[in-house]
Amino acid sequence: MAETGLQLRTRISDDNTLSVWLEEVPVPQPGPDEVLVEVGAAPINPSDLFLLFGPADMSRARTSGSAARPVLSADIPPQAMASVQARLGQALPAGNEGAGKVIAAGDSAAAQALLGKTVGVFGGEMFAQYRCVNVHTCLELNEETSAEEGASCFVNPMTALCMVETLKVEGHTALVHTAAASNLGQMLNRLCQRDTIPLVNIVRKPEQETLLRDQGASHVVNSEADDFKPQLQAALSETGATLAFDAIGGGKLASHILTAMEAAAASEMSEYNRYGSTTHKQLYIYGVLDPGPTLLSRNFGFAWGMGGWLLPIFLQKIGMQRGAELRARVADEIKTTFASHYTRRISLAEMLDPEVVVAYNRRATGEKYLVLPQA
Amino acid sequence: MAETGLQLRTRISDDNTLSVWLEEVPVPQPGPDEVLVEVGAAPINPSDLFLLFGPADMSRARTSGSAARPVLSADIPPQAMASVQARLGQALPAGNEGAGKVIAAGDSAAAQALLGKTVGVFGGEMFAQYRCVNVHTCLELNEETSAEEGASCFVNPMTALCMVETLKVEGHTALVHTAAASNLGQMLNRLCQRDTIPLVNIVRKPEQETLLRDQGASHVVNSEADDFKPQLQAALSETGATLAFDAIGGGKLASHILTAMEAAAASEMSEYNRYGSTTHKQLYIYGVLDPGPTLLSRNFGFAWGMGGWLLPIFLQKIGMQRGAELRARVADEIKTTFASHYTRRISLAEMLDPEVVVAYNRRATGEKYLVLPQA
Numbered sequence: 111m112a113e114t115g116l117q118l119r120t121r122i123s124d125d126n127t128l129s130v131w132l133e134e135v136p137v138p139q140p141g142p143d144e145v146l147v148e149v150g151a152a153p154i155n156p157s158d159l160f161l162l163f164g165p166a167d168m169s170r171a172r173t174s175g176s177a178a179r180p181v182l183s184a185d186i187p188p189q190a191m192a193s194v195q196a197r198l199g200q201a202l203p204a205g206n207e208g209a210g211k212v213i214a215a216g217d218s219a220a221a222q223a224l225l226g227k228t229v230g231v232f233g234g235e236m237f238a239q240y241r242c243v244n245v246h247t248c249l250e251l252n253e254e255t256s257a258e259e260g261a262s263c264f265v266n267p268m269t270a271l272c273m274v275e276t277l278k279v280e281g282h283t284a285l286v287h288t289a290a291a292s293n294l295g296q297m298l299n300r301l302c303q304r305d306t307i308p309l310v311n312i313v314r315k316p317e318q319e320t321l322l323r324d325q326g327a328s329h330v331v332n333s334e335a336d337d338f339k340p341q342l343q344a345a346l347s348e349t350g351a352t353l354a355f356d357a358i359g360g361g362k363l364a365s366h367i368l369t370a371m372e373a374a375a376a377s378e379m380s381e382y383n384r385y386g387s388t389t390h391k392q393l394y395i396y397g398v399l400d401p402g403p404t405l406l407s408r409n410f411g412f413a414w415g416m417g418g419w420l421l422p423i424f425l426q427k428i429g430m431q432r433g434a435e436l437r438a439r440v441a442d443e444i445k446t447t448f449a450s451h452y453t454r455r456i457s458l459a460e461m462l463d464p465e466v467v468v469a470y471n472r473r474a475t476g477e478k479y480l481v482l483p484q485a
Numbered sequence: 486m487a488e489t490g491l492q493l494r495t496r497i498s499d500d501n502t503l504s505v506w507l508e509e510v511p512v513p514q515p516g517p518d519e520v521l522v523e524v525g526a527a528p529i530n531p532s533d534l535f536l537l538f539g540p541a542d543m544s545r546a547r548t549s550g551s552a553a554r555p556v557l558s559a560d561i562p563p564q565a566m567a568s569v570q571a572r573l574g575q576a577l578p579a580g581n582e583g584a585g586k587v588i589a590a591g592d593s594a595a596a597q598a599l600l601g602k603t604v605g606v607f608g609g610e611m612f613a614q615y616r617c618v619n620v621h622t623c624l625e626l627n628e629e630t631s632a633e634e635g636a637s638c639f640v641n642p643m644t645a646l647c648m649v650e651t652l653k654v655e656g657h658t659a660l661v662h663t664a665a666a667s668n669l670g671q672m673l674n675r676l677c678q679r680d681t682i683p684l685v686n687i688v689r690k691p692e693q694e695t696l697l698r699d700q701g702a703s704h705v706v707n708s709e710a711d712d713f714k715p716q717l718q719a720a721l722s723e724t725g726a727t728l729a730f731d732a733i734g735g736g737k738l739a740s741h742i743l744t745a746m747e748a749a750a751a752s753e754m755s756e757y758n759r760y761g762s763t764t765h766k767q768l769y770i771y772g773v774l775d776p777g778p779t780l781l782s783r784n785f786g787f788a789w790g791m792g793g794w795l796l797p798i799f800l801q802k803i804g805m806q807r808g809a810e811l812r813a814r815v816a817d818e819i820k821t822t823f824a825s826h827y828t829r830r831i832s833l834a835e836m837l838d839p840e841v842v843v844a845y846n847r848r849a850t851g852e853k854y855l856v857l858p859q860a
Contacts, residue, residue, distance in 0.1 A: 160759055161759050193784070196751070197759075359783060360783075365778070376571070384535055384536050384572075385795055385797075388798060395783070396787075398783070401783075403740070403780045403781055403782050403783070404779075404780070404781040404783060405778045405779070405780060405781075406778055406779040406780075406781065407778050408734060408735075408770070408773070408776075408778070408779060408793075409568070411793065412771075412793030412794065412795035412798065413793060413795065413798055414792055414793045415790060415791070415792035415793075416790070416791045416792065417789055417790035417791065417792075418783075418786065418787030418788060418789045418790075419787065420760055420787035420788065422760075423763060423787065423788055
């Protein structure tokens with residue numbers, strides 16, 4: 111077994127500079143309840159990008175060092191430094207999830223049971239050749255599942271499943287999703303069809319409408335279309351959706367969704383109520399595609415809620431047992447409902463190539479990069 | 486007993502005009518479970534104003550008719566007409582709450598038990614000389630309580646009590662309140678002192694700081710002061726408040742509060758987390774002092790929630806039994822914790838005087854008008 115392996119590190123220094131490089135670190139020995147995973151594949155998720163690059167201007171990034179061990183540097187606008195005070199000077203690993211083969215295991219029965227198996231891991235620090243983790247952060251994949259197939263078995267599948275779980279826990283019956291043509295959105299579309307939950311997909315381009323309809327979506331509305339508001343309200347009236355998950359965050363879209371939900375609810379009311387309907391409308395912001403401020407018009411009565419939504423916090427709410435049930439479903443449907451598709455496969459060193467960075471940092475809808483740390 | 490009585494009516498017509506007048510209506514006979522109340526006093530709450538005047542320009546209101554039966558008219562900006570479509574042409578009564586003597590009662594034991602008693606009523610339509618209501622909307626006042634003393638026994642007392650009840654139900658330990666020098670705010674300040682719940686009062690003027698401190702408030706911060714943000718964060722760190730009730734709604738204040746809560750929570754964290762703290766921060770908007778859009782910077786992690794908060798919806802959540810317990814407490818403390826103070830007492834006809842309208846429509850902090858329908 112190798113004594114050292116490469117691990118991606120990112121650091122923001124007080125000279126307003128971001129550095130990202132590959133550090134050669136010792137391969138750890140697993141403790142009793144731990145396993146050592148040879149990382150075969152790790153996706154770059156939107157949720158990884160802020161840790162990787164912070165508020166740095168990646169369009170002007172530059173590299174030094176060798177081709178095998180490049181060092182990527184970029185500048186941070188001075189006014190953005192306040193937002194990263196908490197991480198200043200720290201050499202942070204990154205990579206929310208990935209999959210690989212267990213090549214060493216601690217003494218516990220749970221750890222030994224995974225030896226030689228391919229596992230998905232949601233442990234952070236996955237942009238690395240080796241990762242030692244507690245068995246509880248592993249999902250044992252079925253025998254015919256490869257590391258590449260299982261690499262994205264946590265973030266998107268569990269997010270989609272937990273959105274539906276939120277719907278059930280909070281008593282809604284239909285769902286709205288924005289940026290719905292994303293990898294996650296396509297997955298949610300498959301999941302809702304399989305579980306027969308009405309889903310209103312909001313996209314921003316005509317070709318995304320086509321894409322989702324071709325994948326069986328019944329309700330797709332384009333927020334850039336002139337008739338967006340009436341189309342949205344019609345879809346909400348048809349489905350009765352009172353819960354939305356918003357990946358965008360900034361701007362007026364969240365407000366438009368709540369307004370349309372209220373209009374759909376008010377059209378069922380028999381008499382005027384100046385406080386609006388009593389139908390509770392809920393919107394969760396789970397992404398930051400638009401980091402600008404959220405603008406709420408508040409013309410949707412008083413029965414509404416909005417909030418941040420983060421997978422780990424929600425998983426804590428539903429508890430270990432329910433979380434394990436959801437993970438087991440992901441393993442069973444990883445090649446169907448929860449399959450991910452990748453635009454490009456790259457090595458750890460290629461992750462630091464400025465041109466490649468610009469491409470995966472665009473967060474273009476439907477694009478997704480897979481890192482192969484052993485390549 | 487009189488056969489007719491005066492009742493205030495408000496109507497918005499499709500010629501962009503608001504009319505408010507006193508209608509002479511028959512005094513109703515109470516049904517089995519109803520009582521007839523001779524309304525002695527009814528406060529003008531901020532929550533009454535939107536129904537009374539809608540979006541009309543009251544600074545240019547005019548009257549016609551006689552001094553005893555005036556008709557108040559005002560114009561509505563054309564672009565605001567869309568927001569009042571649901572009430573067009575309807576002659577709506579108004580007045581959320583009030584108190585008076587029960588002068589007739591239905592046959593049921595519950596109704597008969599109230600005959601001759603002074604009751605508080607939360608039934609709408611209280612800007613009237615007589616009001617027939619179901620016994621369930623009545624709060625029997627103690628014998629030594631007058632109609633004037635009991636007129637505001639629902640909206641402010643129950644709102645203050647239910648804010649504290651929200652804190653308990655949702656597991657918070659300290660509270661933030663904006664527009665804290667209002668009648669409601671002063672009441673909440675008394676209630677929190679009595680129940681030893683730390684309260685952070687946010688006001689907008691130095692004299693309001695003094696007012697609340699003179700009433701025993703420990704934490705008062707002025708949102709117009711240069712050092713507002715550090716002062717707020719210090720108060721939040723000291724109290725651990727993670728729940729806020731905001732009467733203002735529009736602008737950036739809600740965002741500032743959530744940001745300061747997150748900063749207080751983050752200062753307790755041992756390591757950097759790019760998703761922010763896991764401390765849940767909650768803000769409820771219960772008023773519309775600023776009807777403009779709410780601007781959220783979302784620099785407070787993902788563990789946050791915001792929502793509308795409306796007393797009747799909350800009362801439904803906690804149920805009849807708990808609601809009755811809270812109402813009983815109001816009756817017992819109506820002259821102390823839940824006492825209201827009025828700037829001026831006016832008749833029904835004076836409510837329609839343009840100069841008086843401008844005064845009570847200002848929603849000036851701490852000012853409150855009491856209508857005496859029998860005057």
